[in-house]
Amino acid sequence: MTTGSNERQSRLETVVGLSKQMLDVATNGDWQQFADLEQRRRQDMLACFEQPVDASEATAVRNNIKLLMTLNDQLTRCVQQAREESARQFQSLQQGRRAVGAYAR
Numbered sequence: 001m002t003t004g005s006n007e008r009q010s011r012l013e014t015v016v017g018l019s020k021q022m023l024d025v026a027t028n029g030d031w032q033q034f035a036d037l038e039q040r041r042r043q044d045m046l047a048c049f050e051q052p053v054d055a056s057e058a059t060a061v062r063n064n065i066k067l068l069m070t071l072n073d074q075l076t077r078c079v080q081q082a083r084e085e086s087a088r089q090f091q092s093l094q095q096g097r098r099a100v101g102a103y104a105r
Helices: 003-027 031-048 055-104
Strands: none
Touching: 003 031, 003 055
16 A cells, blocks of 8 residues: 555544544534544545556545445434424424414414
């Protein structure tokens, strides 16, 4: 492996680590930290592929991408669940406001 491929592998490992952190903070509902981590992850991911992937590193890159795809699927499910929960809470709040308004009349 060349220095460039070592750097790419290191960045990919960082991206995987950030993805795992994102999953942890999403599970805890810390959406600000989630957004901060996602921004860092995006920058590292873009940097990973500024140069073409060399044949000697293709397998390692492919394996990391597969892992990232799995993590992204988990992140997507977590975000969708949070969105659905927020929508339910908003709907309950709206119903409560309508009920208070009806009683106030």
